[in-house]
Structures are given as C-alpha cells and as structure tokens.
Amino acid sequence: MVYLQPNPVRTGACPSQCLCTSDILSCSALGLDQVPIALPVSTVTMDLNHNQILQLEEDSFQGLFQLEVLRLAHNQLTTIQPGAFRNTSGSLLRHLDLSSNQLHILKQSYFQDLAGLEELLLFNNRIMHVESTALSGLKNLQKAYFSHNHLTDFPFFSIQKHSHPQLALLDLSSNRLPKLPLADISKLPQSLQEGLYLHNNSLMCDCSMYFLFRAWEQKGFATIEFFRQEHVCLVYGIQRSGIRFFLHRRYFEKCNLTAVTEQEASVSVKSGAPLLLHCITSLSGRSVTFFWLVPSLEYVVPPGNNKSLKMFPNGSLEIVAAREQDSGIYVCMAKDRHRNESQEVNVTVLPHHDMGVPEPFNTGFTTLLGCVVSLLLVLIYLYLTPCRCPPCPRPRPPVNTTLSQSKEGGVGSAQSSILSPTPPTTTEGPGRKPDLPQTFALHRFLKGNSEEDGGPAAQNRACGKTRGHNNDLHQHNA
Numbered sequence: 001m002v003y004l005q006p007n008p009v010r011t012g013a014c015p016s017q018c019l020c021t022s023d024i025l026s027c028s029a030l031g032l033d034q035v036p037i038a039l040p041v042s043t044v045t046m047d048l049n050h051n052q053i054l055q056l057e058e059d060s061f062q063g064l065f066q067l068e069v070l071r072l073a074h075n076q077l078t079t080i081q082p083g084a085f086r087n088t089s090g091s092l093l094r095h096l097d098l099s100s101n102q103l104h105i106l107k108q109s110y111f112q113d114l115a116g117l118e119e120l121l122l123f124n125n126r127i128m129h130v131e132s133t134a135l136s137g138l139k140n141l142q143k144a145y146f147s148h149n150h151l152t153d154f155p156f157f158s159i160q161k162h163s164h165p166q167l168a169l170l171d172l173s174s175n176r177l178p179k180l181p182l183a184d185i186s187k188l189p190q191s192l193q194e195g196l197y198l199h200n201n202s203l204m205c206d207c208s209m210y211f212l213f214r215a216w217e218q219k220g221f222a223t224i225e226f227f228r229q230e231h232v233c234l235v236y237g238i239q240r241s242g243i244r245f246f247l248h249r250r251y252f253e254k255c256n257l258t259a260v261t262e263q264e265a266s267v268s269v270k271s272g273a274p275l276l277l278h279c280i281t282s283l284s285g286r287s288v289t290f291f292w293l294v295p296s297l298e299y300v301v302p303p304g305n306n307k308s309l310k311m312f313p314n315g316s317l318e319i320v321a322a323r324e325q326d327s328g329i330y331v332c333m334a335k336d337r338h339r340n341e342s343q344e345v346n347v348t349v350l351p352h353h354d355m356g357v358p359e360p361f362n363t364g365f366t367t368l369l370g371c372v373v374s375l376l377l378v379l380i381y382l383y384l385t386p387c388r389c390p391p392c393p394r395p396r397p398p399v400n401t402t403l404s405q406s407k408e409g410g411v412g413s414a415q416s417s418i419l420s421p422t423p424p425t426t427t428e429g430p431g432r433k434p435d436l437p438q439t440f441a442l443h444r445f446l447k448g449n450s451e452e453d454g455g456p457a458a459q460n461r462a463c464g465k466t467r468g469h470n471n472d473l474h475q476h477n478a
Contacts, residue, residue: 013038023066027051035060045069049097052076056084064088069095073121077101082109091116099145100124106134116140123147123171132158143169147197151175156184159192169195173227177201178237182208194221198231205233207255210245211316214276217246218267255312266346269322277345279315279332287336290315295328295347322349 014020015036018027023044027036032051039046044066053075061067067089077098085093093114103125111117117138127149134155135141141164146154151172159167168191180203185193193216203209213231217224224231228246235241235251243251269275279290292300292311300317304310308326310318315334319326332343 014040039064041065043067045071047071048075050074054078056080058083059087060084062087066092068092071095071097072101073097074100077103079103080107080110083113085111085113088113089116090114094118094140097121098125103127104129106130108133108136110134112137114138118142118166120144123149125149127151130154135159136163139164140166142166145169145171147171147173147175149175151177153177156181156188160187161189161192164192167192169197171197172201173197173230174200178204180209180212182212185212194219195223197223197227199223199227200230200232202237202239203233204237205235205243205245205251207252207314209233210252210255211276211278213245218269218275253310253312255314255316263343263345265344266348268348268350269319270350271324272321275319275322275347277317277319277330277332277347279317279334279343281315281332281334281341281343283334283336283339283341285336288334289336290332290334292317293331293333295326295330319347322347324349324351 014025015027015038017030018025018036020026020040023042024047025040025043025045026047028047029050032048032053034053035048035056039061041063043064046061046064046067046069049071050073053072055078056072058081061070061084065088070093078101080103090113094116096111096114096117096119099121100123103122104127106122106127106129108131111120111134115137118140120138120141120143123145124147127146128151130146130151132155135144135158144167152175154172154177159170170192177198178201180198185196188196210233213224224246229244231244231246232242233245235243245252263278263280267275267277277292279292281288290302290311290313292309294300294309298305298309300309300311302311302313304317308320308323310320312318315332317330317332327347327349330345330347332345334341334343
C-alpha cells in the first residue's frame, strides 16, 4: 500500500544552523530568504529576526499548532500571501512582530487567521494605507504599534468598543497624519483614548485639534504628559511652521470653534495646573453670547479678567493656574435673542502630593543630628581637657602620727573617690556632710609643709584644686 500525503509533514528535526530547544526555535541572523520548510512541531517561540525574508508564502507555518510568539523583525518583507498563517496555532498565537520591514499596505487577508492575537508590532515599515477591515476579527487585540510609518489616515471607526473590546494601546506617532477624524475619535472607548499616541505627526493647527488635546491634558493622559514637547502642529500646513502647541498656546487664544461635544459635570485639577472648561450648548449663530459665574461670585465675559481667568469667544473658560480657593461650582450661561441655556461644572483643585511628606524626614533628621552632636560633645570632653597642668610631685610621707592619720583618712578617701566605681559615703553632695576628722587631719598635713618658698606644698595645693575640679566633672558625668 502506498500512502500519499498532499502536504509535507513537519518533523522534529532542527533546521540547519538554527538553535532548537524543547519549545524555542531561533534562526536569527542566518541570511535566510524564506521560512525554513522543516520545523519542529513543538515550537512555541520562533525567532526569525535579522534575515532577508522577502515574503510570507501560503502555509509558511503549517503544522505549528503550539506556536505562541513569532518574531520576523528586521527582514525585507513586502507582502504576506493569503493563508500564510493558516493551519497554525491560530487562536494561540498572541505575539506577532513584523517591525522594521518593507510593508506598504495592510490588507484584510493578512491577519484573518489569527483570532487570538494580542500584540501586533508594525512600527518602522513603509505603510501608507490600512484597509478598514485589516484588523477585523482581532477581538483579543490589546496593543498595536504603527509608529514610524507613512500613514496619512487611519480607520478609527473600525476599532470601536464592540469590535475590539480589549484594545488599550494604539501607537500612531511619527506618521504623516494631517487631520484627525474627531467624530470617530470621540466615539472611541475612554481606555483607548488614554492609550492613543498621536505625537510627531503633520497635524494642521486648528482649534478642533487643539481643544481635543487640551481635554486629554486635563484628564492627565500619559500620552500627553510624557510627550508634551513632541506634540507639534503646522500653521497653514507649512512644514517649516511647526508649533509646540502645549508650550506655546498664544496661537489658539482667539479660537472660536471647539471640537468638544461634552463637558464632564465634575472635574479635578492639580494645584498650579491650568484647567479648561467648555460651555456646551445647542445654541448656534453669531447672536449667541456667553458668560460664566465663578465660585467667587465674579461675572466673567470674554476675554476674562486677564489675571487668573481667561474666556474665549466660543464660551470656554480657562483657569490659568488653579488654586485651592478656585474649587466650587462654575455656571456657564449661553443666550441668544429667544432663549438661554445653562450648565454647571463642579471643579475640585487637588493640593500637591508632596505636601506633608517632608515631616517624617525632618523628624528623623533632627534625631540623627541630636545623636551626632551628643557624640561630638563626648569626644570633646574625653580628648580636649579644659585644663592641662604639669604633673604634680608626690608628697613625701610624713613621719609623725598626725601624718599617718591624714594618710589613712584624707588621702585614702581622695583616692577611693577616683578609683571606686561608686562614690564613697564621705563624698560631698546633696544631702551629705563631710567627715570632719578627716578634713581636720588633711588641713594639718597641708599646713605642716612650707608654703612660703613655693615648695611642694604650694604646688600640691594648686594641683589639688585642679584635681578636685576634674573629680567633680567626672562625678557629675557619672
């Protein structure tokens, strides 16, 4: 019997010069011009980066039912044939890297077999157009990177919440987008708007674009905070007339249009940051006038009070630098010849996060400083003696009995007061009386030595005063 099989079966053999482990296949930087035919069926991660692959042919990865990560970056890919990912893991493949290639267009057929795809990397290609159905069917898609391409438009209407519920990051930065479809962008889920990167494009300066980004700035989107200087627009579309509109806002002070179709009823802003409030109304025409009533009971009309509040002809109110006293209810009034409308916005100014934080540091620093000062005082006392006197000569032992009595009473008591770890009972101090016999004997001993010729007795008396002073200091510190 002869068994015929229409397609070759993947074997467990490792392609020549590739590195294979239990579930990893690495054929990076081998100069390959096509995907190897025989691939291990146990492959979970495949690395084909830095090769010369020109296209992905039909069934290029057939039989790899466990494939989860596929890396094809830094190749020469120009096209992906229909069915290139057919008969693979499909729902298991979650990471596809096609960055740094030569792709010009994204077609519907490219990713239709990858229902489980979560991350799609297409940055640094030459993509000029994305078909409206190119990302359809990718309901698990979470992150898509299209930066550093040649895009002049993008189908925002095809990535709404119902079609891509998990999409939270869409990078369209560093492209050639001249204008944004604000109606489609405003319908995107809030989570996707927060992860929409549009900096370094060729956007034309207009009020609609400006107020959209200002609204994202107020909400604290990271896409604005981290790339504030890279948000540039072109005046009248001229390439050399770019303005960093978050740093230089004067160009938009006279805007009389707004792209914002809603205003949150309650907003918050950090102290010192600007805040822009919009007056949304159904009234239109040149006869419509606006004014605001602010918490300080101030009546504000265009152009504002030129200090802390600015008001635009379209009814928008800007708090230049929010203060805590600016918190409260702001009421916008719009009226024409026949009727009027009002809107309330509750503004909360948040204090700086660093307020109150330095107190624990100051307390700890003060404690450490006190310990250092105490240590220095101890060292000064130990090594820097206040009075350094020459060594005192030892007195000759007396012969008479009075001298013996003095030695037993006075001198012995003095030595014991220094060498004993605890003060003797005869030491003077609070609540104590000196021993009178010993004191009288010491007096007779000192008087018995001659003081007139400046001999040992005089020197001993001077030294005795110094020693007594030092003994008092030692006992005081003890």
